[in-house]
Amino acid sequence: MTLLYNLLDEPLIRTRLVADGQPRSFSLPGLFVALGQDAIRDFPALRPHQRHPWHAFLVQLAAIALHRAGRSELFDSEATWKQALLDLTPEHPDGAAWCLITPHDRPAFMQAPVPGANVDGWSSDRPTPDSLDVLVTSKNHDLKQGRMRAAGQDDWAFSLISLQTQAPYPGSGNFGIARMNGGSSSRPGLGVDPYGYIGRRWRRDVLVGLGHRSDVLTIGYKENLGFALLWLLPWDGESGLSFSQLDPYFIEVCRRVRLVQTADGISALRATTKGPRIYKDEAKARKGYTGDLWTPVHVAEGKSLGVSVSGFSYERMAELAFGSDYKKPPAQVVYHSDTGPRLELVAQAIAGGQSTTDGYHERRILLSPTVRKLMLQGQSNHLATTAKERVHAVGQLAFLLRNAIKTLLDGGKSRADPKGIPESISKKASLLAAPFEQAEDARFFIALNEEMESEQPDNERLQWLLSMADAAEAILKHAFTAGPQCGEQRYRAQTAALSRFHGGLRNPKTLPDLANYLRQRSIDKELP
Structure with a gap:
């Protein structure tokens, strides 16, 4: 099997530009350059519930690459970004780990290698990106599934990231992520959106991540050369990893999935597992307190925020924005560098449910000048x-x-x-x-x-x-x-x-x- 759809070399990620609204596709390194210039208006293929995992993925990946390169500022060229990303996968200099489709015993983008390349018995019931994605609705008419028959490669990339980095535990050997408090919870994203476009927030959060790395290390991660991209590691569906082995901004994969090329395009194979990728007892003991840049943690109970079907109501948002019950994550804090005429607090999450998901919730709150000043001064x-x-x-x-x-x-x-x-x-x-x-x-x-x-x-x-x-x-x-x-x-x-x-x-x-x-x-x- 050859390597197909290399995100480092091929312009597979569709965008619309700020300057004229025209479509333009980028490779991953090219996208980082464009984001650094705040030149991206939006991603037309990105679905609303995928916004936070995509943003978090881009921030974590850039922060990991910059730290490994010993830098505190963004790279400014596509070539340097590409080399920095390749340096994260030294055992795969051909870029296999950044391809959507590879031989099954090799890593593919957000897909762990299968020992022995044996996928016999894997389910082939995921023919479209939306059927692979994280959403599990109680009724198919809540959000129609299996509709994306003419999908692009970025549709698959977005669905992989959504599944692997925010999936709950619906049962039947489909374990959820470690960055949430329990299998029926969720991975919320609370942060500050500065004046500008998508790239402005991305740049801000990358620098916030670099600045807070030492703080996150204190909760039990590996300081240097911890496992960062978990899709690089072979996974038999039984073995697990410890938090002490991981980079503080590790990008996890919680499901065994492999994309394959068919006569009709791309399709997905999947298999259940006997345990989660990160040891269940460790994840359970942390209650979602993993140092995630966007997740509030309840001060008294030491557990991460869970979002229910009521979403971000005014009562919940008033407490999250200004109250003291939750410790605000680094990305939610207002800093002196947050300049510009407009600043918003953004909250995003898929509500967790019992073997379902209870809808996507997003709320944005404009922070007025006086509110910004009080938050900046710590006078909340x-x-x-x-x-x-x-x-x-x-x-x-x-x-x-x-x-x-x-x-x-x-x-x-x-x-x-x-x-x-x-x-x-x-x-x-x-x-x-x-x-x-x-x-x-x-x-x-x-x-x-x-x-x-x-x-x-x-x-x-x-x-x-x-x-x-x-x-x-x-x-x-x-x-x-x-x-x-x-x-x-x-x-x-x-x-x-x-x-x-x-x-x-x-x-x-x-x-x-x-x-x-x-x-x-x-x-x-x-x-x-």
């Missing part, structure tokens, strides 16, 4: 307190709205024990009230930035509270169509619901600032 307490108060305010109004809608659907009955309301009414009330919290989620950080930038932050917050109250009342009135519709019962239900809502707004135990304002406004109206 005020930000955390303000965000927590706002989270509480949204929750209080959402609770008040749900209760008012319950009263409406219950016909305005006066119950001694609200717990007596039927469960069916409570569920319906939650559905009718959901648009309120969804809308507040969408504007939460915009409003927070406005308060932080305002010369009158107390007034800015009050106006936000009033706007939320108005929005909640509008949703309550819209729900009138779901309540009783006949005569006296309709009037009683609507009146009782409004009374409960407005009474809650004026209750100082709900939101004191809002209640005080509304009370004073009522007094002012009564004055002659």
Whole structure:
């Protein structure tokens, strides 16, 4: 079998350029040069859930190559990048380790060599890149599988990276990666996206990785010449590796996969394993705390962040951005070098589930000048307190709205024990009230930035509270169509619901600032 599709020599990675939006394909070394010049607008073949693993792969690979070359700055030519990458695979000077297809006893890109080249019995049920990829949906209509019949070589490269560096454990001998807390968790990516295009963030994170390498070493990696590209090592599906053998920015492979050339193009063979590539006990003991540049770690529990089906809600993002429960990974920290007119916090992850994945989640938050300044100075307490108060305010109004809608659907009955309301009414009330919290989620950080930038932050917050109250009342009135519709019962239900809502707004135990304002406004109206 010959070597096919060499990423070091062939322009297989499709991009669109910043300058004119025109398509241009690059080899991997050529792509590094273009990224260093911030000349890449996007990768048209890259699917949304593949964005973080692709970014992480490019950063880790560059950081490993630069460290091995003894450099602290990027190479500036395709030839020097190519040599640096070849130097990572000295036993394969012909570039086999960077080819998509090679003899099975040799490494191929993101594919470990098969001892004896024996792939008899391997499954051939992965004819397309998307059927190989990490997504395991509970229903095929969640994201159609096996559709990429006319795939390019970069489609296969992206799917290999996605599978090998972020796969969970769906069972049946398909073990997940070590960089997550448990088989049903996920590998989240939180970082700072500076002003510019894809290359600006890539360059930033490569330099962050080089600067924090010594810190990552302290958690038990090999300082020099640790295994970095795990697809170079033969794997029989049983043997494992220890963290102490690895480079701190190792690029792992968690599945046995081999690409083959067929009459119809590329297809994939795969086999199950009897154990994970990195020793299960070691990975389990770390709870996902692996020094990953983009993964927050819970301070008290010492485990990496897991993302559920709720994704990056405003409550979760407020804590991750400004709170103290999680240790922020190096890529999420704001540095003095993060200059430019715009800075965003980006969060990306596939939600983990039981033998499925629960969707891809991505959220971007603009960091206003004052927020950036406070984060840069390490003065996040005020930000955390303000965000927590706002989270509480949204929750209080959402609770008040749900209760008012319950009263409406219950016909305005006066119950001694609200717990007596039927469960069916409570569920319906939650559905009718959901648009309120969804809308507040969408504007939460915009409003927070406005308060932080305002010369009158107390007034800015009050106006936000009033706007939320108005929005909640509008949703309550819209729900009138779901309540009783006949005569006296309709009037009683609507009146009782409004009374409960407005009474809650004026209750100082709900939101004191809002209640005080509304009370004073009522007094002012009564004055002659």
